[in-house]
Structure formats: structure tokens, C-alpha cells
Amino acid sequence: MQQSDLFEPLLAAYCSVQIHDEGISNAALYKALKLEGGERKPVGRARQPHNLAHRKVRWHQQTLRKLGLLERVPGQRGNWRLTPKAQKDGDLTPAPEGVALVAFSTDLGVAIWTRTETLAGMLTDQISAIITSPPYPLREARAYGNPSEAEYVDFICGALEPLLKNLIAGGCIALNVSNDIFLSKSPARSMYVERLTLALYDRLGLQLIDRAIWHNPAKPPGPTYWASIKRQQLNVGYEPVLIFCNDPIKCVADNRxxxxxxxxxxxQLLAAGGEVRTATYGDGAYKLRPGSFGNVTAGKIPKNVISLTHVSREVEKTRKEAKAVGLPTHGALMPVKLARILVEFLTPPGGLVLDPFSGWCSTAMACEEAGYRWMALEMMAEYAAGGGLRMGDRPGFRASFDLEGWQPPGAAERN
Structure with a gap:
């Protein structure tokens, strides 16, 4: 059994063998995986003999632990158990390290089940823009897992750094992040966004172009305790979209x-030839003269406050389809309309857009609508498959994952 195809059986073994919260020993795990025997070979500088298959199992245990899916049983040496999160959300299948499988493709792009760090070394295409909504540093992790606030800066920098070699000069990165992360037991907001902004400049040389605001009129009231009970906060209503560029002088963004x-x-003002008044405002900062605003233009430059609801009939339709085939639904989607504004603003015609945390492929959907090439990376197989459900009517659609009666990659071979 190769390292790349051991990850899923390991998680499945815990799901099938573990009894309540008692966990299972490594010996029982090796038996469940049919790895009781095996050749022992010298390893490391000391050249001590070890069972290589067992070492791979223990390596994947540490990966599952970092994902928040596995933990040691307190006071029991060699016994591990699924965390409550894993028992509740065990329907998600993370891509093993080193694995990159096509989930689906269209005439314009491809969605890949993989980890960002796995594919980064394989990329040869030039990227015009990276547009994504990465996992937020929530205290209560979502089903797909997320880094803590303390880990977040390293997590984002680590994900973006290997992609920058493929980003064109003047290429942009847009990150939709949360403004509603609070310090523990305090109404004070975390300053992780500020730390992230500085780190992307200090570590990666990315310069801040804008902090656009996504105002969401349908955002649920919150934070519940600090706004509704203690009354020390106003209800939240927006999220920031941080826009960076690797070379601002050559920036390829274009508001036209x-x-x-x-x-x-x-x-009507344009049709009349512009202003007929003469006026001064703001202590001389703004002046109106006859003919001001008389030049006919193709349209109005948008403000950097974008008001869009997250509610969508298309998303609700996809959620119903996902449930019908046994796929988990994704509860944290960037609106396609927001993604489309970012795609068209930041990407030159013919450019390639990359989303390294694609989820249900909102950025890819926006690219399809606007006619841009795209590449979507998603670590969870079920979300990659859900994106396929969402994109099934796009020209040239071809699914590699089974979307009818869903089962994760490799399941058929194990059954």
C-alpha cells in the first residue's frame, strides 16, 4: 500500500473500529488495515530496524491530528481516537499529500482535488490573478477545518508563497477574509487582518492595493453575545477583501x-453637456465649472464598497442536489457576483485565474460567466464534487468524480 493511498483507509478504519470515545490501539489499527506483518528495514542515522508500513501509518496519524480529526486518548499510550469534529464531519475526505486528481473540467478550466502545496511545484501556466476566500480563523472549526488565529498568518503565507513564481508581473491577489474574529472572552476584535497584511508585504513582497468592503445586507445578526446580550458591539455587516499586487506600477487591474x-x-447631465453652474466645495477641494461632467463616458466607476447578499437561488438549488446524492453541503460560499467583479477588475482578457481554496467553485463560476480561464484547487473531495454539481451545465463539462450516488476517490477499489 503506497503512502498516497493510505490516508483514506486510515480514517475509514478509525470510523469503523472505534467504539465511542475509547479509541483504538495501533496494533488494532494495523490489523484493521491488514498491516500486522511487514518487512523491517534500517531507518535514519542510527539505522535502527522499523516496519515502514507502520511508520507511514503513524505519519498519517500526525496529519489527521493537525487537521483536528484525531487525538490521543488521555493516559493511554499508543491509543488514538477520532475527535468529536471528525465523528460529526467524517464525511469529508482530505486529499493526501502528494495527490492531485482532476475532479471535473470545462472548456475554460479545471478543478483539482489536491493540497495547494502539492500542486504548486507542478504549475507551469502563468497566473494573472489569485482570487479566493480562504478558511476563516474561527474558534469553532467548520467541517473542512481551519487554522487558528495564531496559525493564520503562517497558513496564508505558506499557501501563497509557492504560487507567486507563476504570478505575472502586475498580477493581483484578492483575499476575502473575515472581520469578525474576536479575542477570547472579549468584545475586542482580533488584529489578524492587520498582521496578515503586514506579513504579506514583509515576507512575500506583496503590496496592498485596496481594502474593498463586501457589505452583506443579509448577514445574520452578530456577534450574538457582544451585540445582543452585552450590547458592546454593533451588528456585523461587512467583510474585507484585501487586494495585493506583486508590482503595483505594472498592475493589470482596470476599472473600465x-x-x-x-x-x-x-x-441627463451628460445629455445636457454637463454642469452650467460655478461652485466651490470643501474649502476649495472640489470645484464645479460650466461643462464639468460633460464628457460622455462608458459608465460609472464602481465604489470599493460592494453591496451584495450571500443569498442565492442557484446556491440553494445546488445544496438540494448535493443532499440528493449524499454530498455534504458547503456553508461558507463567496457570492459569485462578488467573485465576478473581482475577476473582471483584476484579470486582463485571456488571463488565467487561480483559486487555491475553491470550495464550491464560486470563483470558477464567475470565470465561466465572464469568459476567463480558471483553475480551482480544493482539498476536500466532497466539496470538489459539489462544485462539479454546480458547474454541470457549463460548456465542455466532464466529471472525473462520480456525482451520482457519491463515493470518495478510491472507495470503489476498497469495496
Whole structure:
């Protein structure tokens, strides 16, 4: 059994053998995996003999532990058990290290079940923009897991750094992150966003272009305790979108690609040839002269405050389809409309957009709608498959994962 195909059987073995919270010993685990025997070979500088198959199992145990899916049983040497999170969310299948499988593709792009660090060394295409909504540093982890606040800066820098060699000069990175991470037992907000911004500059040389605001009118009230009970906070209403560039002078962003229609009043002003008044505002900072705003333009430059709801009929439809085939639903999606604005604003025509934390492929959907090439990376097989359900009507769609009566990659061979 190779290291790359041991990860899933290991997690399945814990699911099938573990009784309640008692855990199982490594000996019982080796038996469940049919690895009781095996050749012992000298390893390391000391050249001590070890069972290589057992060493691989223990290596994957540490990976599962880092994902928050496995823990040692207190007071019992060599006994491990699934965490409550793993028992509740065991329907997600992380990509083993070193594995990259195509989940689905269209005429414009490809979705890959993999870890970012696995594929980064294989990329040869030039990337025009990286647009993504990475996992938030929540105290209560979601099903797909997420880094803690303390780990977050290293997590994001580690994910982006190997991709930068493929980012074109003037290429942009847009990160939709959370503004609602609070210090433990305090109404004070975490400053992880500020630390992340500085780290991306200090470590990776990325310069901040903008902090766009995604205002979500449908965002649920919160933080519940500090806003509704203690009354020390206002209800949250927005999330920041941090936009960076590796070479601001050559920045390929262009707001002419996202112009909005003029208001009726401004269209009338243009038709009349512009202002007829003379006026001064703001202590001389702004002046109106006859003919001001008389030049006909293709549209209005959008503000960097983008008001869009996260509610979508298309998302609700996909969630129903996912449940029907036994796929878990994704509860934290960036709106496709927001992704499309970012794609068109930041990406030159013909450019390639990469989403290293694609989930249900909102960025890929936006690229399909706008006619851009895309590549989506997703670590959880079930979410990659869910993105396939969402994209099934796109030209040239081809699914590699079984979307009818879902089972994770490799399951058929093990049954």
C-alpha cells in the first residue's frame, strides 16, 4: 500500500473500529488495515530496524491530528481516537499529500482535488490573478477545518508563497477574509487582518492595493453575545477583501472592465453637456465649472464598497442536489457576483485565474460567466464534487468524480 493511498483507509478504519470515545490501539489499527506483518528495514542515522508500513501509518496519524480529526486518548499510550469534529464531519475526505486528481473540467478550466502545496511545484501556466476566500480563523472549526488565529498568518503565507513564481508581473491577489474574529472572552476584535497584511508585504513582497468592503445586507445578526446580550458591539455587516499586487506600477487591474451604468440623473447631465453652474466645495477641494461632467463616458466607476447578499437561488438549488446524492453541503460560499467583479477588475482578457481554496467553485463560476480561464484547487473531495454539481451545465463539462450516488476517490477499489 503506497503512502498516497493510505490516508483514506486510515480514517475509514478509525470510523469503523472505534467504539465511542475509547479509541483504538495501533496494533488494532494495523490489523484493521491488514498491516500486522511487514518487512523491517534500517531507518535514519542510527539505522535502527522499523516496519515502514507502520511508520507511514503513524505519519498519517500526525496529519489527521493537525487537521483536528484525531487525538490521543488521555493516559493511554499508543491509543488514538477520532475527535468529536471528525465523528460529526467524517464525511469529508482530505486529499493526501502528494495527490492531485482532476475532479471535473470545462472548456475554460479545471478543478483539482489536491493540497495547494502539492500542486504548486507542478504549475507551469502563468497566473494573472489569485482570487479566493480562504478558511476563516474561527474558534469553532467548520467541517473542512481551519487554522487558528495564531496559525493564520503562517497558513496564508505558506499557501501563497509557492504560487507567486507563476504570478505575472502586475498580477493581483484578492483575499476575502473575515472581520469578525474576536479575542477570547472579549468584545475586542482580533488584529489578524492587520498582521496578515503586514506579513504579506514583509515576507512575500506583496503590496496592498485596496481594502474593498463586501457589505452583506443579509448577514445574520452578530456577534450574538457582544451585540445582543452585552450590547458592546454593533451588528456585523461587512467583510474585507484585501487586494495585493506583486508590482503595483505594472498592475493589470482596470476599472473600465467593471464600469456600471450611469444613473438617470447623470445621464441627463451628460445629455445636457454637463454642469452650467460655478461652485466651490470643501474649502476649495472640489470645484464645479460650466461643462464639468460633460464628457460622455462608458459608465460609472464602481465604489470599493460592494453591496451584495450571500443569498442565492442557484446556491440553494445546488445544496438540494448535493443532499440528493449524499454530498455534504458547503456553508461558507463567496457570492459569485462578488467573485465576478473581482475577476473582471483584476484579470486582463485571456488571463488565467487561480483559486487555491475553491470550495464550491464560486470563483470558477464567475470565470465561466465572464469568459476567463480558471483553475480551482480544493482539498476536500466532497466539496470538489459539489462544485462539479454546480458547474454541470457549463460548456465542455466532464466529471472525473462520480456525482451520482457519491463515493470518495478510491472507495470503489476498497469495496
Amino acid at each position: 472592465r467593471v464600469l456600471q451604468p450611469h444613473s438617470m440623473r447623470h445621464a
